[in-house]
Amino acid sequence: MGVDIPEGAIFYGKPRRRQPVEFTKELRAETVATARALHQLIQEGITPPAEYEQKKCSACSLLEICMPQPHRSVAAYLKEVFREATS
Template identity: 45%
Template structure:
């Protein structure tokens, strides 16, 4: 990886798959706002990060472990990594803490898989699965790092790299289910910006028709 290539935060992959505009607002424009959902998520992550290291029943648990991948240009910190030393070779499992419940999209799974890709490169191991722990259900959701998820994760990494290289924030597209609970809705203004975009397209079509 070239020294001047901008590293992609692991969290950006989740933002990218959820909404490219949100990803750009956070990681290109450095905008952030907190609401109840982000506050709950932050508190959940802080609890995980403050636990440090522990060993129990043959499992070494490491919290807030720094991650990086030179090959993929990724950087970040994982919530929890379990090293199951009762098995040989040692089984490595990344665990990510999330507020709420399992989602219909795969943004959380992509972020977790990217953590696994970093760990595989750093530790020279093969990681078959990890888990997402959701605050509402208080249960782990096992995530298999199969070929489909790995391919999706690499596509999202490539898309995020293209967004960073382009250094431009995508236009707003309002979707009530996605936008109304986003902490950046005031900064994004998807309803207003979306209408402006539609008006611009209408004006462009009118001008084109005059030239024909």
């Protein structure tokens, strides 16, 4: 009584682009492994740090909430703000 679902799609909101995804045997196995790892993180109460990837993050709608770039020091932040204010 199973239903064969050979593919799905990811819709990227900002560029408004639809990317088809073939549900291969390997992708299904990776998805199950990732779900198990996620369940383990939740059970352990661990939130891993976000990892910035230019290609993915620059088009991600969560970028301003996620803030995956390494945090700058306060001194570097103030230096940049001062430079912008005086230029």
